[in-house]
Amino acid sequence: MQFIKNIFDSIRPNFEEGGKFEKFxxxxxxxxxxxxxxxxxxxxxxxxxxAIDLKRTMFFVVLALIPSLLFGIWNTGHxxxxxxxxxxxxxxxxxxxVLFGAIKVLPIVIVSxxxxxxxxxxxxxxxxxxxxxxxLVSGMLIPLVMPADVPxxxxxxxxxxxxxxxKEVFGGTGMNILNPALTARAFLFFAYPTKMSGNAVWIPTxxxxxxxxxxxxxLLSQAYNAPDGANFGELAYDAAGQQFGSIADTMWASxxxxxxxxxxxTSAFAILLGAIFLLWSGIGSWRVMLSFFLGGLSMSLLFRLxxxxxxxxxxxxQQLIMGGFMFGMVxxxxxxxxxxxxxxxxxxxxxxxxxxxxxxxxxxxxxPEGVMMAILFMNVMAPLIDHYVVEANIKRRxxxxxxxx
Amino acid sequence: MSKTVKIxxxxxxxxxGSAEKVKGEATFASxxxxxxxxxxxLIPKLVVKQGAEVKAGSVLFYDxxxxxxxxxxxxxxxxxxxxxxxxxxxxxxxxxxxxxQAAETFDVSDVxxxxxxxxALLAAGYWPFIKQRPYDVIADPKDTPKSIFVSGFDSAPLxxxxxxxxxxxxxxxxxxxxxxxxxxxxxxxxSTRPGGAADTVFGAASGVEKNTFSGPxxxxxxxxxxxxxxxxxxxxxxxxINAQAVAMIGRFLNSGKADFSKTIALAGSQVEKPRxxxxxxxxxxxxxxxxxxxxxxxxxxxxxxxxGSNVGVDxxxxxxxxxxxxxxEGKEPQFLGWIAPNFNKFSLSRSYFSWLMPKKGGYAxxxxxxxxxxxxxxxGEYENVLPMDIYPVYLLKAIMTKDIEKMENLGIYEIAPxxxxxxxxxxxxxxxxxxxxxxxxxxxxxxxx
Numbered sequence: 035m036q037f038i039k040n041i042f043d044s045i046r047p048n049f050e051e052g053g054k055f056e057k058f059x060x061x062x063x064x065x066x067x068x069x070x071x072x073x074x075x076x077x078x079x080x081x082x083x084x085a086i087d088l089k090r091t092m093f094f095v096v097l098a099l100i101p102s103l104l105f106g107i108w109n110t111g112h113x114x115x116x117x118x119x120x121x122x123x124x125x126x127x128x129x130x131x132v133l134f135g136a137i138k139v140l141p142i143v144i145v146s147x148x149x150x151x152x153x154x155x156x157x158x159x160x161x162x163x164x165x166x167x168x169x170l171v172s173g174m175l176i177p178l179v180m181p182a183d184v185p186x187x188x189x190x191x192x193x194x195x196x197x198x199x200x201k202e203v204f205g206g207t208g209m210n211i212l213n214p215a216l217t218a219r220a221f222l223f224f225a226y227p228t229k230m231s232g233n234a235v236w237i238p239t240x241x242x243x244x245x246x247x248x249x250x251x252x253l254l255s256q257a258y259n260a261p262d263g264a265n266f267g268e269l270a271y272d273a274a275g276q277q278f279g280s281i282a283d284t285m286w287a288s289x290x291x292x293x294x295x296x297x298x299x300t301s302a303f304a305i306l307l308g309a310i311f312l313l314w315s316g317i318g319s320w321r322v323m324l325s326f327f328l329g330g331l332s333m334s335l336l337f338r339l340x341x342x343x344x345x346x347x348x349x350x351x352q353q354l355i356m357g358g359f360m361f362g363m364v365x366x367x368x369x370x371x372x373x374x375x376x377x378x379x380x381x382x383x384x385x386x387x388x389x390x391x392x393x394x395x396x397x398x399x400x401x402p403e404g405v406m407m408a409i410l411f412m413n414v415m416a417p418l419i420d421h422y423v424v425e426a427n428i429k430r431r432x433x434x435x436x437x438x439x
Numbered sequence: 440m441s442k443t444v445k446i447x448x449x450x451x452x453x454x455x456g457s458a459e460k461v462k463g464e465a466t467f468a469s470x471x472x473x474x475x476x477x478x479x480x481l482i483p484k485l486v487v488k489q490g491a492e493v494k495a496g497s498v499l500f501y502d503x504x505x506x507x508x509x510x511x512x513x514x515x516x517x518x519x520x521x522x523x524x525x526x527x528x529x530x531x532x533x534x535x536x537x538x539x540q541a542a543e544t545f546d547v548s549d550v551x552x553x554x555x556x557x558x559a560l561l562a563a564g565y566w567p568f569i570k571q572r573p574y575d576v577i578a579d580p581k582d583t584p585k586s587i588f589v590s591g592f593d594s595a596p597l598x599x600x601x602x603x604x605x606x607x608x609x610x611x612x613x614x615x616x617x618x619x620x621x622x623x624x625x626x627x628x629x630s631t632r633p634g635g636a637a638d639t640v641f642g643a644a645s646g647v648e649k650n651t652f653s654g655p656x657x658x659x660x661x662x663x664x665x666x667x668x669x670x671x672x673x674x675x676x677x678x679x680i681n682a683q684a685v686a687m688i689g690r691f692l693n694s695g696k697a698d699f700s701k702t703i704a705l706a707g708s709q710v711e712k713p714r715x716x717x718x719x720x721x722x723x724x725x726x727x728x729x730x731x732x733x734x735x736x737x738x739x740x741x742x743x744x745x746x747g748s749n750v751g752v753d754x755x756x757x758x759x760x761x762x763x764x765x766x767x768e769g770k771e772p773q774f775l776g777w778i779a780p781n782f783n784k785f786s787l788s789r790s791y792f793s794w795l796m797p798k799k800g801g802y803a804x805x806x807x808x809x810x811x812x813x814x815x816x817x818x819g820e821y822e823n824v825l826p827m828d829i830y831p832v833y834l835l836k837a838i839m840t841k842d843i844e845k846m847e848n849l850g851i852y853e854i855a856p857x858x859x860x861x862x863x864x865x866x867x868x869x870x871x872x873x874x875x876x877x878x879x880x881x882x883x884x885x886x887x888x
Binding site: 038039069071072074075076079081082086090091164168207208317319370371423427432435 | 454
């Protein structure tokens with residue numbers, strides 16, 4: 035490692051005061067601290083510090099996203115070949131599917147990181163503050179909530195919008211009100227609805243031949259369009275137009291995730307791997323995840339009891355493992371900056387997030403992805419929830435004082 | 440009513456090098472210093488000049504705003520130097536000790552009332568041991584507190600064992616407790632770990648409310664104990680005093696002689712044989728650590744690693760401290776340290792392996808920041824290590840925005856920087872929590888009185 039250190043040592047003077055590139059010191063510092071955790075010793079306060087820092091926290095979230103990313107790459111290829119009528123078996127054509135998916139997905143990831151980090155570095159240099167690591171996660175989340183067929187320029191515009199309007203105008207990492215990745219998605223959803231919803235966007239077909247019966251519909255849209263009195267689970271079909279067969283088989287496909295949808299959201303299994311990792315490492319809030327799940331489950335159960343249409347009639351578990359619910363629960367709702375900050379607040383925030391997700395999904399056909407709207411709404415509500423939780427604490431203290439007096 | 444409290448939040452940081460329960464050879468220090476900076480917010484007025492002869496118990500300086508509160512020399516000798524800092528602020532009053540120790544004597548024949556106890560303690564320089572909540576500053580002798588708290592154990596990493604340090608001082612400790620009782624209308628609370636033996640100093644003490652606290656640090660912090668037993672509301676005063684100081688006060692009231700000797704622990708991973716020593720308040724660090732350390736770039740801390748101050752080998756033992764911790768400095772950058780598994784590092788988060796495979800014998804943590812200052816991102820960390828009904832992040836925000844009313848409502852009266860030291864330790868964003876709390880308390884003193 036010494037030689038890498040020597041390289042940094044030799045170019046550092048250029049960036050320090052009086053150097054040629056002193057303006058870019060923060061950018062240089064960002065790179066150096068990425069490679070070497072700096073040898074700063076404590077000066078005031080506690081003499082020892084916990085081993086964790088923000089880089090590790092963010093890195094762990096990125097690690098948790100890897101299963102979803104890898105699955106998303108494969109599934110993008112899988113859906114494509116299903117639509118083309120090739121390799122329709124899940125186990126067939128693995129390499130072709132991965133290759134096709136990688137060509138589709140990786141550019142989206144790269145564009146998201148280049149645009150986002152570029153803006154972050156630029157602002158850090160301009161405002162002379164250290165580069166915060168928040169975008170390491172946002173940069174991975176943004177591609178995973180995009181349809182595979184999204185044009186790259188849209189990814190770039192959405193990322194820029196999310197970083198600048200969603201985050202930096204509020205003061206940067208730690209200050210934002212809305213989850214940046216969801217801001218990016220919501221921006222595209224409202225600015226370019228035809229590219230973010232409907233049946234044509236989920237499966238890249240490259241305009242080529244499609245199998246008979248191809249619709250490109252997601253399960254959510256199928257559930258919404260199911261004829262009255264029918265059970266959606268029995269009618270559901272895949273990208274090749276093949277019915278899954280039974281309610282259990284539909285659930286099986288949704289759990290593993292070989293269904294159409296945004297890149298990272300389809301596989302409940304891959305997301306659960308990430309969730310286990312986040313909970314195991316303690317990085318993700320179990321309170322938010324659990325209460326979000328319970329909220330979604332309650333709403334699904336209520337709908338099933340009500341049963342006014344086939345979408346309401348969907349089995350609660352099926353309801354929760356399709357669409358973006360799981361992804362939102364594990365990776366979006368748990369964002370510590372935009373979630374409620376008090377423990378009590380987290381329960382309320384998570385529960386209503388899950389509750390509203392399913393409610394919006396079922397009630398409003400214009401927003402099949404209710405999760406996005408629900409989490410953004412709860413992001414806005416989180417400070418209010420916290421406010422009342424803190425107010426209750428104040429009341430307890432005042433009451434105690436009165437009793438004592 | 441005695442209470443049993445189970446503390447659930449908090450954390451023990453398993454540092455290696457806790458002091459073994461053995462008393463080492465005492466080396467009498469030749470140089471001592473009393474540091475006005477140990478007493479937060481104090482404006483000292485000097486009464487001695489360089490070269491003056493002093494005895495143990497002779498006044499060195501007093502509080503400009505409360506002239507009854509006097510600060511005295513711990514030993515007899517000559518005032519060697521008054522060290523000043525910026526704007527001629529007095530940092531240290533250094534004393535070179537005589538080989539023959541002499542002490543001032545005081546009339547302590549009648550200490551039956553609170554007033555008389557106060558006068559005796561004020562005159563002999565024992566008063567500064569008594570601190571008050573709110574604000575964690577020296578108590579005002581004009582107040583009558585609603586209760587007085589003594590913590591019988593130190594739960595901080597490398598903290599000393601008071602039971603051991605006070606062994607055999609039952610009579611002095613009891614005398615101290617009796618004296619404290621005269622100054623309050625309420626109770627004197629003594630908190631211990633559950634299951635203490637009856638023949639120890641704390642077990643034998645009578646006339647006190649004995650409370651037991653189980654659970655991790657900061658269970659031993661008196662602020663936490665007050666919060667759970669007799670919380671401070673607006674306008675109320677509670678006093679707190681260190682267990683060893685109680686025995687020192689008792690010793691003084693029994694003998695009438697000023698004697699500031701006490702037992703301290705020398706601990707930490709850089710100490711060859713961590714153990715206890717008898718020394719005096721204000722002793723030079725050199726007299727304590729000389730020849731007892733492992734070679735290397737060491738940080739000598741007066742106090743524990745969470746709340747102590749970096750005094751260096753040339754510094755002096757703080758007035759309130761009863762442990763000297765020596766840790767290795769951590770100034771080496773680490774290649775990709777944020778990815779590395781880092782088996783030798785300890786973390787309260789589970790992103791390191793320390794929770795799965797705790798290192799036997801504890802961790803030799805160094806003083807590395809383990810990262811850099813960042814914006815506040817990760818929520819819930821502070822709450823996990825603060826066993827109080829207080830929302831720490833909201834209190835800190837109120838302090839930073841100087842919102843006095845909010846600070847008051849959110850618990851500034853109950854908190855001391857040391858209570859939130861673990862929050863600072865655990866913080867992912869490396870925020871200086873104790874400094875913020877201190878500045879909030881300063882603001883509260885200034886605005887609310």
